[in-house]
Amino acid sequence: MEFCPNCGTLLRVNKKDGKSLYICRCGYEKDIDESSRFEHSDKKQSEDEIVIIEDTNMTMPKVKEECKKCHNREAYWWMLQTRSGDEPATKFYRCTKCNYTWREYD
Missing domain, CATH: 2.20.25.10 (N-terminal domain of TfIIb)
Structure with missing residues (x-):
């Protein structure tokens, strides 16, 4: 996670001219260097994966x-x-x- 040095807001990742950037609402932008690249995926838990245990x-x-x-x-x-x-x-x-x-x- 990266935070804006100007306003302290969590920076969002966006693409501009084919480059990945950290951007902020206040206008601050920072290049993302290759060493700090990350991948994230959200996986929602389906109802099939929820287990209810009926333990006596x-x-x-x-x-x-x-x-x-x-x-x-x-x-x-x-x-x-x-x-x-x-x-x-x-x-x-x-x-x-x-x-x-x-x-x-x-």
Whole structure:
């Protein structure tokens, strides 16, 4: 990464007259020498690569919460932001006995 010496902004890579340059919005330009060349590619993770593990030996914290299905009094719990960022996170529970999962909104 290169930063503009004039304004401190991250420099973008662009081509001008067949040459690669670092450029900035303020007008600063710098040649990219061959020793500092790089390649970058973005690879998005496809849904096929996402793995969900259904492990019965979960390492999540436990809490005393009654299961609505089997009435066991212990459950694993975790929180996820399922709604917009200005709303509280959703708390999930999973029964340690029957693996029934439910959620609680605050």
